[in-house]
Amino acid sequence: MKISIPIALFLLVFTAEQSIAQNFYKNEPLILAEKEQAAILTGKNWQENRWRISPQIAHDTLKLKLYSSMEDVGFRTDKDSIKFKIKVGETKSFYVKMGAVEPAHTIFAAEPFIWDIISYGKERRRKDIRIFYEQANHSYFDSLRRLYPLDQVLIKERTDMDKVLSIMNWTHHQWKHDGNKSPKKNDAISILEEVKEGGRFPCFAYSIVLRDQLTAHGYQARVVYIKTKDLETRKGSPGHVVTEVFLKDLKKWVFLDGQFNVMPTLGGKPLNGAEFQHALSKNYDQVVLSSKDMVDKKEYTDFVYDYLYYFDTALDNRILPVKERYTVDGKKSLMLVPTGAAHPTKIGFWNSVIDYCLYTSSLNDFYAAPK
Known part of the structure; x- marks a missing residue:
């Protein structure tokens, strides 16, 4: 299930939380789950039930839009969790094992957030425009x-x-x-x-x-x-x-x-x-x-x-x-x-x-x- 979430910045490296990194499938980290709902970490906060584990979708991708060049993200099931430190242009992937079905291949893809560059003029103030304010002694x-x-x-x-x-x-x-x-x-x-x-x-x-x-x-x-x-x-x-x-x-x-x-x-x-x-x-x-x-x-x-x-x-x-x-x-x-x-x-x-x-x-x- 594809979702686009804007996120902020900081850090790099790819790390795993708890002892999860010791489990691998097809040379990538493997985490366990019983329920299909998972939480997503963006910045400092976990968003509960933000993701549905979908083994039937090949290469299920979460698109992340970073406000800056790097950021912490994470993925947490009811059984396990994993954290990534990702930068713009990178993809990080792992598998989620739920029941007897084939593990779900899950990918985080980081893209830059597109800022809205706008400008204003600095013309001389119009003489007919004035803004009035009340005084504290009212x-x-x-x-x-x-x-x-x-x-x-x-x-x-x-x-x-x-x-x-x-x-x-x-x-x-x-x-x-x-x-x-x-x-x-x-x-x-x-x-x-x-x-x-x-x-x-x-x-x-x-x-x-x-x-x-x-x-x-x-x-x-x-x-x-x-x-x-x-x-x-x-x-x-x-x-x-x-x-x-x-x-x-x-x-x-x-x-x-x-x-x-x-x-x-x-x-x-x-x-x-x-x-x-x-x-x-x-x-x-x-x-x-x-x-x-x-x-x-x-x-x-x-x-x-x-x-x-x-x-x-x-x-x-x-x-x-x-x-x-x-x-x-x-x-x-x-x-x-x-x-x-x-x-x-x-x-x-x-x-x-x-x-x-x-x-x-x-x-x-x-x-x-x-x-």
Whole structure:
């Protein structure tokens, strides 16, 4: 049964786990199984029941797409297991003996992952585009700080980066993700009050709570909707929702994913969304996912990479009646589009129209410092 799994990097050599390497069939390692389901190791994590042992298929091949040049992979049955350290262009094979039938010849074939190389312009900022942010002294944020104080969370933090990581970590651990339920209102206090009653919500709820808590503590922050290149036709969900915050001491925007508790960095420098996509594509090995938790880079890259194509955010983040919020030519959001890419007008999966965005390919428009 052929399966394609994207995986990450590192190491080489071909090794076996336990005493399995002592068993051979046709000069290749032989492992034993009673049940037909097997687990696959990619990176650090075993994926249970990911493979069906199929002796009737000649040279049954698992195609692995590596994010970097080398990686650990493995195969585990209910009786035995084996581990490989494989690099791009290699194939490694072994046999699986199940019952009285001929052993199943199983092959791992490693191919390079094809990164999506995209670019943006750096034209001078359009004078008619401005993004507004709410201030921490608004009465709403007085209430948020009183109801959900973070003084003890931040007491030992000194840099903006450390403070933001702690606020994100607090947000991440307020509830367990549930992609099938939505909060009644889209503000932090309302969401957190529902959480007290057992509410669990999707990615956008994390992004809202994180934005509001960051704003309450003196940062300019915004919700950012990230979308795939094929958002108009994709059969599965074409989007995810994150937060970006402007770090005053570094004078730059930074990507935050409250659902996964992730801040991407390169060389110790936190990255915005466009920089994150570029860093994964060009310098995967050097990207670090900063977090208060242990986060698997391979797993998160599997999830997020396709979404890092289109970015859009509201032009006005102030707490105002909808009719009073800033728009440009009737558009309420700004979408960052790669140079030469199409301007999307619909999202097929949700049967919705994109008629609310201005489009720009300029990083200076989308990542302008807040005024």
